[in-house]
Amino acid sequence: MSEPAWIKNSILARRGSAGKKSGSHHSLSEAKQGKFHYVYGPYAEPVLEIEPGDSISVETLDAFGGALKSERDKPSKKLQFPYLNPQSGPISVKGAEKGDCLAVFIKGVETRGAQPAGTTCLVPEFGGLVSTSATAMLHSPLPERVKKMRIDKAGVHWNEKIVLPYEPFIGTIGVSPEIEAISSLQPDYHGGNMDLPDIGPGAILYLPVHTKGALLYLGDCHATQGDGELCGVAVEQAATVTARVDLIKGWSFAWPRLETESFIMTIGSARPLEDAARIAYRELIRWMVADYGFEELDAYLFLTQAGRIRLGNMVDPKYTIGASVLKKYVCA
Numbered sequence: 001m002s003e004p005a006w007i008k009n010s011i012l013a014r015r016g017s018a019g020k021k022s023g024s025h026h027s028l029s030e031a032k033q034g035k036f037h038y039v040y041g042p043y044a045e046p047v048l049e050i051e052p053g054d055s056i057s058v059e060t061l062d063a064f065g066g067a068l069k070s071e072r073d074k075p076s077k078k079l080q081f082p083y084l085n086p087q088s089g090p091i092s093v094k095g096a097e098k099g100d101c102l103a104v105f106i107k108g109v110e111t112r113g114a115q116p117a118g119t120t121c122l123v124p125e126f127g128g129l130v131s132t133s134a135t136a137m138l139h140s141p142l143p144e145r146v147k148k149m150r151i152d153k154a155g156v157h158w159n160e161k162i163v164l165p166y167e168p169f170i171g172t173i174g175v176s177p178e179i180e181a182i183s184s185l186q187p188d189y190h191g192g193n194m195d196l197p198d199i200g201p202g203a204i205l206y207l208p209v210h211t212k213g214a215l216l217y218l219g220d221c222h223a224t225q226g227d228g229e230l231c232g233v234a235v236e237q238a239a240t241v242t243a244r245v246d247l248i249k250g251w252s253f254a255w256p257r258l259e260t261e262s263f264i265m266t267i268g269s270a271r272p273l274e275d276a277a278r279i280a281y282r283e284l285i286r287w288m289v290a291d292y293g294f295e296e297l298d299a300y301l302f303l304t305q306a307g308r309i310r311l312g313n314m315v316d317p318k319y320t321i322g323a324s325v326l327k328k329y330v331c332a
Helices: 005-009 012-013 273-292 296-306
Strands: 023-028 048-049 053-061 087-093 102-109 117-122 145-152 155-157 167-177 204-208 216-222 239-247 257-259 262-268 308-313 321-324
Touching: 005 012, 012 053, 012 102, 012 204, 012 239, 023 216, 048 053, 053 087, 053 216, 087 239, 087 308, 102 167, 102 216, 167 204, 216 239, 262 308, 273 296, 273 321
Parallel strands: 023 053, 048 087
Antiparallel strands: 053 239, 087 216, 102 204, 102 239, 117 145, 145 155, 167 216, 204 257, 257 262, 262 321, 308 321
């Protein structure tokens, strides 16, 4: 799988330990994974160890672990909370230490498994327009519903009339915290369940390393998703993720960052939603000051005019926002 030309001028290529060199390729199948994980933490033994610059192909499960097999299934009967969002890994990267940055260039996210391969559903007391344990209301939960759909080269077949574009991404990806064990359902400073559609093929995700080996986890791939993941469930799919992983020594920051051909983005997760936006924009200002020659208040003024917001999710234990600015402005 060839890499786009812009990668040669990316932060990954300029600052990564392996730089523009490609290393070995590793495969992590569902069988080799064995036990999947439901927390991000430093206490699981790595299932794979790689060198900076190596590529990986990882078979992931869908967010339900494949438990919803039919539109007749009821999520309340088939799903065992909080054992959702099974994660592949952890993958240890040689030489990674606290204070470094793990760079993950996502090369591909391909649907795998039998058709209909896509699943979405309504889960009781979960979603953006219903009462939840955190927003308690007296009304009854919405009725449960499961929808299965075919995914192929033409797109995501919602019904006989509507075909959505196949726009895959990794819903949950991150590194281990230093001491905590955080549910794979929650996004935070380590990454996790960000559900941000920009974390897909052609993007580079930069994650601050908190523990030896970084310990990369990933799963919960989506075939497509609208901004906010409104009902709490995207078009979930089992997938094969292909990525190249590198290490940037001595580059540390507070929250995940992302780079594409056209923009840089910082990612914040919090409740309420405006705090997630504040984190994301604050981190983008700090990045512009540290690496792109802006003065802090000038960056603040500039982003007021040119900044862009992407809503990842408004349903998880913490909400996720990506704040971005076009590279043609900051890299000029």
